[in-house]
Amino acid sequence: LERTFAGSLQGEQLVVKAFRFLLRQGLGLTNGGSPESLELRDVLLAAGMSLVEKHGQEFADVLFGAVEEFEDSGAGAAAGESARLGVAVFLGALSKHLGPDNPKVPEILPRLLQRLLDTSSTASVQDAIVKVMPPLMKQDKDKAVETLKQLMDTALGPKTNIVTRRGAAMGLGATVKGLSIQAVSQHNILTEIQEAYGNKKEHAVRQGALLCLEGLTLNLGRLFDPYVVNSLPLLLQAFADPNRDVQQ
Secondary structure, three states, X not given: OHHHHHHOOOOHHHHHHHHHHHHHHHHHHHOOOOHHHXXXXXXXXXXXXXXXXXXXXXXXHHHHHHHHHHHHOHHHHXXXXXXXXXXXXHXXXXXXXXXXXXXXXXXXXXXXXXXXXXXXXXXXXXXXXXXXXXXXXXXXXHHHHHHHHHHHHHHOOOOOOHHHHHHHHHHHHHHHHHHOOOHHHHOOHHHHHHHHHOOOOOHHHHHHHHHHHHHHHXXXXXXXXXXXXXXXXXXXXXXXXXXXXXXX
16 A cells, blocks of 8 residues: 555645545544554555655645645544544654745644654554654754653653653654754763663663663664664663563
């Protein structure tokens, strides 16, 4: 489906028709909460992302208008969780094709963060959201720094829900990617992670520290290589951690 939406749709009419189908009909079929529904939702989200990636530059305004039209309609008001998630993810993907002065751009990041940190979000949904975050961070560096600190505090908080903790850690990596790799040293990210892992009383904080490392590694890839050596002692300690959740 991803390949079909990315490569087989030609012309504004077909692209917009397929996009509207995802919002109005396709995602609406995935509100059941069953494993099959969640799997279908992830497939449809990936298809929509591939469509935006392929055609977003050419049809950004039209696709953005389709999202707004859906939100303002009766269908949008009655939409289930999957369609609302689709709106957030697709807006994030479209944001890099919109000018930074577009009045709609500042509204997108709060929506993404809300879904990212929601305790009901699956790992695949969180991964879909973090993929569209870096362009937003590049457009507003001050907001990106604020978001970085918020996500770090959430990921390392002792009472944070594990799903929210993972979302915050993955979002941290995406935020750093948007700001640039220099943000790791500029904002003392590794130092904070190492200090958090040194918390002997709260295993959840230590788990958050490791998830932050995972988020940085997954989002930055080879860009994070210069920091891997400094991270190895922490990872080796984690294998011997007395708490199984931290070990895993």
